[in-house]
Amino acid sequence: MDTLYLVKLGxxxxxxxxxxxxxxxxxADLKRRLGGALKRLxxxxxxxxxxxxxxxxxxxxxxxxxxxxxxxxARAIRTEKQPEAVLAAALDIARAEVAQGKRAFKAESxxxxxxxxxxxxxxxxxxxxxxxxxCPGTRVDLHAPQFTIHAEIRDKAxxxxxxxxGIRGLPTGSQGRGLLLLSGGIDSPVAGYLMAxxxxxxDAVYFHAYPYTSAxxxxxxxxxxxxxxxxxxxxSLYTIPFTATQMRIKQKAxxxxxxxxxxxxxxxxAERLAFKIGAxxxxxxxxxxxxxxxxxxxxxxxxSRVKLPVFRPLVGLDKEETIELARKIGSxxxxxxxxxxxxxxxxxxxxxxxxxxxxxxxxxxxxxxxxLLDEALxxxxxxxxxxSVPGF
Amino acid sequence: xxxxxxxxxxxxxxxxxLEAAELAAACYGNPSSTHRxxxxxxxxxxxxxxxxxxxxxxxxxxxxxxxxFTSGGSEANAIALLATLRKRSHARAAPLHIxxxxxxHAAIHEQLRLLAGLGVETSFVRPGANGLVTPEAVAAxxxxxxxxxxxxxxxxxxxxxxxxxxxxxxxxxxxxxLGRATPPRVHADAVQAFGKIPFDPLKxxxxxxxxxxxxxxxxxxxxxxxxxxxxxxxVVGGGQEGGIRPGxxxxxxxxxxxxxxxxxxxxxxSELQHARELEARLIAGMEAIPGAIVLPFGRxxxxxxxxxxxxxxxxxxLAGEVxxxxxxxxxxxVSTGSACASNAxxxxxRVLAAMGVPPELSFGxxxxxxxxxxxxxxxxxxxxxxxxxxTRLKP
Numbered sequence: 026m027d028t029l030y031l032v033k034l035g036x037x038x039x040x041x042x043x044x045x046x047x048x049x050x051x052x053a054d055l056k057r058r059l060g061g062a063l064k065r066l067x068x069x070x071x072x073x074x075x076x077x078x079x080x081x082x083x084x085x086x087x088x089x090x091x092x093x094x095x096x097x098x099a100r101a102i103r104t105e106k107q108p109e110a111v112l113a114a115a116l117d118i119a120r121a122e123v124a125q126g127k128r129a130f131k132a133e134s135x136x137x138x139x140x141x142x143x144x145x146x147x148x149x150x151x152x153x154x155x156x157x158x159x160c161p162g163t164r165v166d167l168h169a170p171q172f173t174i175h176a177e178i179r180d181k182a183x184x185x186x187x188x189x190x191g192i193r194g195l196p197t198g199s200q201g202r203g204l205l206l207l208s209g210g211i212d213s214p215v216a217g218y219l220m221a222x223x224x225x226x227x228d229a230v231y232f233h234a235y236p237y238t239s240a241x242x243x244x245x246x247x248x249x250x251x252x253x254x255x256x257x258x259x260x261s262l263y264t265i266p267f268t269a270t271q272m273r274i275k276q277k278a279x280x281x282x283x284x285x286x287x288x289x290x291x292x293x294x295a296e297r298l299a300f301k302i303g304a305x306x307x308x309x310x311x312x313x314x315x316x317x318x319x320x321x322x323x324x325x326x327x328x329s330r331v332k333l334p335v336f337r338p339l340v341g342l343d344k345e346e347t348i349e350l351a352r353k354i355g356s357x358x359x360x361x362x363x364x365x366x367x368x369x370x371x372x373x374x375x376x377x378x379x380x381x382x383x384x385x386x387x388x389x390x391x392x393x394x395x396x397l398l399d400e401a402l403x404x405x406x407x408x409x410x411x412x413s414v415p416g417f
Numbered sequence: 418x419x420x421x422x423x424x425x426x427x428x429x430x431x432x433x434x435l436e437a438a439e440l441a442a443a444c445y446g447n448p449s450s451t452h453r454x455x456x457x458x459x460x461x462x463x464x465x466x467x468x469x470x471x472x473x474x475x476x477x478x479x480x481x482x483x484x485x486f487t488s489g490g491s492e493a494n495a496i497a498l499l500a501t502l503r504k505r506s507h508a509r510a511a512p513l514h515i516x517x518x519x520x521x522h523a524a525i526h527e528q529l530r531l532l533a534g535l536g537v538e539t540s541f542v543r544p545g546a547n548g549l550v551t552p553e554a555v556a557a558x559x560x561x562x563x564x565x566x567x568x569x570x571x572x573x574x575x576x577x578x579x580x581x582x583x584x585x586x587x588x589x590x591x592x593x594x595l596g597r598a599t600p601p602r603v604h605a606d607a608v609q610a611f612g613k614i615p616f617d618p619l620k621x622x623x624x625x626x627x628x629x630x631x632x633x634x635x636x637x638x639x640x641x642x643x644x645x646x647x648x649x650x651x652v653v654g655g656g657q658e659g660g661i662r663p664g665x666x667x668x669x670x671x672x673x674x675x676x677x678x679x680x681x682x683x684x685x686x687s688e689l690q691h692a693r694e695l696e697a698r699l700i701a702g703m704e705a706i707p708g709a710i711v712l713p714f715g716r717x718x719x720x721x722x723x724x725x726x727x728x729x730x731x732x733x734x735l736a737g738e739v740x741x742x743x744x745x746x747x748x749x750x751v752s753t754g755s756a757c758a759s760n761a762x763x764x765x766x767r768v769l770a771a772m773g774v775p776p777e778l779s780f781g782x783x784x785x786x787x788x789x790x791x792x793x794x795x796x797x798x799x800x801x802x803x804x805x806x807x808t809r810l811k812p
Contacts, residue, residue, distance in 0.1 A: 236742040236810065275812040371812070 027064050028082055031101040031183050032073040035094050035193040051094045051196040058088050058258055058412055069180055070137060074103065086189060087414040091255045093222045094199075095191035099175070101183045106141055111148070112155050114184040115174050119156040119163070122172040122186050129166035130156065134176040141178045148176055195224030197258050203336065204304040205229040206295050207253075207262070209245045209364060212310030212339055214356040215347050217253045219338035220308045227257045228302060230295050230405075232267040237371070242364040250410045252356045259412035261302070265294055266404040270397045271371060277392050280373045284318050285380055287371070288327040289389055290398065296331040297402055307331065312339040312347065317376040326380040330389075355415060419749045419795045423632070424573055424609060424727050424786035430634040433676045437636065441669035448666045449657065462486075462668050465675040472678040473643060474617055485642045485658045486671045490608040491524035493627030493642035494567075496661060497604040498528050499651035501537065501564045514538045514563045518550045518579070519771040520572050522606055526767070542568075543771050548577035548713045549722060552587035559591040563601040570610035570626070574768045574784055575713060576727030578614065581605055585622035602648075608632055608640075612681030613726055614689065618643050628678075630670065634789075635677035639670030688789055689725065693718070695787045695796055696725035702800035703730050706807065712782060713772060727786045729769070731778040732803070735811045741783055743806045749799050751783050 032055075037047040048068055055075070056063060062085055065076035077085045082100070089098045102117060104110035119130065132152035134145040143151060152174055153165055177183045203225035205217040221227050231246045243264065250262045270290050278286045295307050311319045318327070328335055339347055351357035377385075420428065440461065446454025448462045466484050473484075487493045498515070505513060517529055519541040533539050540558040544550045550568055559566070566588050568579050585603050592600035602624035610616040611626075612633040618626040623645065630639040647659060654663025681688070697718035703709050712729040732740055737753040744751055769779035785799065 236739050236746065237736075239738070239742060272812060 026079040027076045028079045029101050029103050029183075030075040030077060030085065030089065030098050031177070031185055032075060032089065032098040033096045033188070033191075034071050034073065035096045035191065036195055037094060038071040047094070047196055047199055050199050051092075054092065054094070054197045054258055055089075058092060059085060067180075072177075072179065072183075074101075074181075074183070084414065084417040087417060088255075090189060090191060091414060092197070092258070093192060093194040093224060093256065094196035096193050097188045097191050099185035099188035101185035104182045104184065106138060106178055106182045108141075108143055108148070108151070111176055111178070111182045111184060112151060114182070115152040115176060116155055116159055118174055118184055118186050119152075119160055119172075122174075123160045123163060127171035128163050129169065129171045130163060130174060131165060131167050131170040132156075132174045132176065134178070136178045138178050138180075141182075148178075152176060192222055192256070194222035197221065197224065198226040200224035201305040202226040202228065202303060203306040203308045204295055204299040204302065205253075205308040206291060206310075207231050207246055207249065208310070209242050209249065209360065209362075210310065211344075211351050211357065211360040212312065212315075212347055214249045214253055214310075214360065215350045215354065216308055216310040216336075216338050218256050218350070218354045218356075220336050221253070221257045223338075225306070225308070225336075226260075227253065227308070228261040228263065228304060229253070230263045230265060230298055232291055232294070233264050234267045234271050234371075237268065237271070239364055241362075245359060245362050245364050247408065247410070248359045249356055250408075251413065252354065252359065252415070254410045254412055255414045256354065257412075260410050262408045262410050263298055263302075264406045264408070265298070265401050267291075267294075267401060270294075270394060270401055273392060273394060273397055275371055278388065281375055281377045282380070282385060282388060283371060283373050284376045285323055285326060285385060286389055286392060288318050288323075289330045289385075290394055292327050292335075293330045293394075294398055294401055296333055297398070298405060299333055301402075305333065307333050307335045309335060309337050310339055310347075311337045312342055312344075315344070317378055320378055322379040322382075323377070326382060326385050329382065329386065419798055421785045421787060421791065421795065421799055422750045422752050423788035423791070424784065425752055426631050426637070427634045427788050428790065429631070429636060430677060430680070433634070433673050433680075434636060436676070437669040437673035440672050444668060448668060449655070458666075458668055462666055462671055465668070465671040468675040469641060469671075469678050470643075472612070472675070472682040474619055483644050483647065483659060485644060485661045486666060486674070487627075487640040487642055487658075487662050488638055488664075488667070489631075489640035490522075490606065490627050490629035491640075492662070493629075493640050494522075494524045494604075494606050495528055496642060496650060496652070497567065497602075497625045497627065497648075498525065498532065498565070500648045502532075502535075502651050503649040504564055512538060512562045514540070514560050516540045516542060516555060516558045516563055516566045516601075518555075518568045519543045520548070520550070520574075520577075520768045521567065521569055522573055522608070525567055525569070525606055538562075541771075544577070546713060546773050547715075547722070548572060548575040548772050550579050550584070552580060552583040555584050556587035556591035559588055559595065559601065561595050561597060563592075565602050565604060567604040567606070570605045570607040570616060571614065571724045571727070572768065573609050573727065575716075575729050575772070576609075576724035577713070578610070578722055578724055579605075581621045581623065589622075609724065609727065612678055612685065613692075614724055615685065619645070630674040630677060633674075633677045633681045635673050636670055639667060639674045641671075641674060684789075691789070692725040692787055695791055695793065696728060698793055698796045699728055699785060699787075699800070702796065703728075706732075706800070706804045708733060708807065708811070709803070710778060712769065712774060712778070726788065727784065729782055729784050731774075731782045732807050732811070733777055733781045735781050735807060737781055737783045739810060740781070740803070740806060743810055744783075744799070744802060747802045747806065749802055751785050751799070753783055 062081040102114040132149040134148040207229040446458040448459040589600040607626040611628045700718045766779035
């Protein structure tokens with residue numbers, strides 16, 4: 026048995042010249058994510074109708090709720106464009122909602138096909154009357170309904186209630202590919218999620234300083250990448266061995282600038298990897314002033330090591346807001362596991378707050394990291410994290 | 418793998434494990450059942466109990482008190498701590514106070530923190546820099562309403578052997594001075610002592626003590642509690658183990674425990690000598706590694722105030738966790754402090770901090786613990802590898 030979902034597109038519908046390109050991307054993305062659960066996909070007038078296997082409805086809902094480019098979706102009944110059929114469907118839908126204990130409702134109709142005999146207002150009031158007559162205890166409440174019956178008359182008629190919110194944004198890959206600097210912390214997965222929503226296909230890079238950072242820390246990053254993969258539709262996680270670079274920095278850099286130098290080296294490595302894998306941008310979880318390495322002056326310095334645009338979607342958020350997002354996307358509980366990603370051994374007690382560009386650039390050159398970075402990049406390991414949603 | 422983490426757990430004795438498994442399959446009756454299978458199982462269980470009791474005391478006549486089998490050391494400790502709550506139900510408003518050393522294992526420390534949240538007052542007695550809790554310090558913490566004193570026999574991180582006999586006497590003395598008719602009970606977590614060093618709870622004057630089988634090459638999930646006199650348990654059920662530890666008895670575990678205990682106690686003197694030799698080798702070797710420091714400061718080989726089976730050492734500048742990981746890659750197993758705490762979120766090293774070890778040193782601390790299968794060559798390999806890894810990784 027199959028069931029039907031009506032999917033409402035996001036910003037795509039605002040696009041003019043290249044709207045079709047966005048739509049095609051979303052269609053292809055949905056096919057890839059839903060795999061065998063998807064039986065049929067039709068797009069018309071800013072709506073996608075999906076026929077999916079009934080037994081896999083829960084998976085489909087979890088997947089749709091994580092797919093960028095979707096404003097919302099609902100399980101719907103599709104009927105012929107005849108008032109009787111539409112009304113019968115509306116009553117079925119209403120009964121299901123009433124069975125869950127809901128009573129106050131309203132009806133909302135949209136008539137894209139003007140040949141349908143009832144106008145929007147007429148259809149809504151017909152639905153309202155029918156439900157009131159047939160479902161004892163129900164009442165109409167236009168301001169605070171417990172459920173809303175939607176009827177849309179398009180190529181066919183679609184009736185649904187209780188739409189589920191999507192994450193909006195733009196289809197995966199419509200903005201090219203970005204490379205996320207992923208640590209085990211709270212911020213970077215959220216940054217990845219926010220940029221995935223903006224249409225970036227994402228890969229991630231993690232800097233591993235074994236034995237200073239543990240295998241558990243690496244497992245934690247893999248677990249975070251799995252969470253992200255639900256939003257990005259799968260990703261490649263690159264692990265770059267960073268121990269030799271870190272040791273050189275610790276040995277040769279001034280103590281107060283070790284973190285800064287480390288960040289600069291990570292940016293440089295990330296960019297070189299980005300060029301290799303065809304990414305057009307870097308993504309970090311930095312937030313202005315959150316820690317010493319994230320002041321404007323220090324960001325300017327670490328940024329000066331790269332030419333690609335660096336997206337920092339958390340730059341204006343505070344920690345509370347980031348944590349809220351982390352909980353929402355399901356990364357928070359993993360991020361707060363105790364395994365450290367950056368050994369305390371390497372963090373200076375009093376780090377530089379405002380880097381002097383000339384001085385620190387000179388200091389960075391003097392570290393002669395070149396050959397070490399070449400080695401590190403050569404040692405990068407790729408792990409494919411396929412698309413999946415938790416619980417399926 | 419060179420295994421130097423015996424204080425966490427020990428490699429099980431295969432023959433004893435297999436014998437216990439056979440017994441579990443053959444003698445499956447419930448010891449509380451009245452049919453023949455039940456009475457057979459009961460007989461075996463009681464045999465295990467009296468054999469274990471004999472391991473605690475020099476002579477049969479002295480084997481007084483009672484042995485209660487538990488699911489492990491943690492449960493035995495919890496029974497002793499939770500029993501204090503029974504006093505509450507009798508007199509609701511009466512204040513309740515427990516004295517503990519500040520260096521107890523998490524099984525006691527965390528349980529006490531929980532009890533503190535329930536309104537039980539707790540005093541933690543800090544040890545000296547040498548890791549030893551003094552009888553005077555414990556006595557000073559005793560109050561009129563102190564229901565229990567709990568001090569571990571051997572500290573699981575430093576090996577410090579606490580002066581339990583003196584502590585018991587000091588507690589009794591303090592209680593008398595406060596005009597109390599009876600002194601508070603004194604419990605000892607003896608998980609790192611029993612079968613390793615001479616330990617007789619009766620002679621020490623303890624009220625109760627907790628033991629674990631897997632530290633002595635026995636199976637996990639089996640422990641025991643020695644009680645001078647019965648107590649009112651907080652967890653009740655089917656009345657097994659004198660009502661003190663409800664739940665159908667783990668005959669196979671009890672049997673295996675009594676076997677490993679007999680083995681350990683029989684060879685205790687020679688094993689202790691073996692451990693002393695390894696300790697001397699370890700401490701001498703550690704002193705030869707530039708920068709490495711034996712903890713507590715000034716612990717010398719052969720010092721009878723420390724269990725020779727356990728040694729802490731710090732490698733300043735390198736996190737103990739990192740060193741342990743690097744050693745593991747080289748085929749050597751050691752741990753950072755207590756294995757039970759190294760999983761937890763706690764970054765600070767509670768035991769070392771209580772002794773006043775500065776954070777730079779406790780941060781770089783690892784624990785090396787030996788056992789009957791440890792060879793001098795294992796210690797040498799460890800020392801040579803630790804020195805090499807430390808030089809390589811210390812930034």
